[in-house]
Amino acid sequence: MISEAMRQFIENTPLVYVASADAKGHPHVAAGKHLTVSDGTLLVFENWFCPVTLHNIARNAHVAVVVxxxxxxxxxxxxxxxVKPHDDPRLPGENAGPVPLEAPPALTRFVVRVEEIMEFSTGIHFDIPINPGYPLPERLG
Structure with a gap:
C-alpha cells in the first residue's frame, strides 16, 4: 500500500523513470511525468509518448518505476x-511489430498495480521491500 506521504512524494516529483522489457527480455528505460496514485496501489501514467515502452508493456506487463x-x-x-496497457486505438495488437518511431503516438495512459516498494539509493542498499504485507523478492527470500 502506498502511504499518503509516499503518494505526495510520487505526485510531486516532476520526473519518473519506467523500465520495461519486450517479450524476449530486451530492456528499455524511459522518462515521463504526470504520475498519479489511485486506490493506494495503482500508478497512473497520463500522456505517455514513448512507443518502445508502449510496445513492451503490451507484451510483457512487468515494469519497474523509479521516483x-x-x-x-x-x-x-x-x-x-x-493492468491497463494503453488507451490509444492506433497501437498494434499482440502479433504486430513495434510502433514506428517516426509515428508519434496519441496521448496514452497506462496503469501499473504496485507489487513491491523499495528504497531507491545511489549508496549501499538491499532491495528489501519497505511496504508491509508485501513478500520479499524471490531473489532475496
Whole structure:
C-alpha cells in the first residue's frame, strides 16, 4: 500500500523513470511525468509518448518505476505489473511489430498495480521491500 506521504512524494516529483522489457527480455528505460496514485496501489501514467515502452508493456506487463527528485541520492523503486496497457486505438495488437518511431503516438495512459516498494539509493542498499504485507523478492527470500 502506498502511504499518503509516499503518494505526495510520487505526485510531486516532476520526473519518473519506467523500465520495461519486450517479450524476449530486451530492456528499455524511459522518462515521463504526470504520475498519479489511485486506490493506494495503482500508478497512473497520463500522456505517455514513448512507443518502445508502449510496445513492451503490451507484451510483457512487468515494469519497474523509479521516483526520485532531480539530483537526489534516494527515492523509491516500485515494482509492478501493467493492468491497463494503453488507451490509444492506433497501437498494434499482440502479433504486430513495434510502433514506428517516426509515428508519434496519441496521448496514452497506462496503469501499473504496485507489487513491491523499495528504497531507491545511489549508496549501499538491499532491495528489501519497505511496504508491509508485501513478500520479499524471490531473489532475496
Amino acid at each position: 526520485a527528485a532531480p539530483g537526489a541520492k534516494n527515492g523509491y523503486q516500485l515494482i509492478g505489473r501493467v
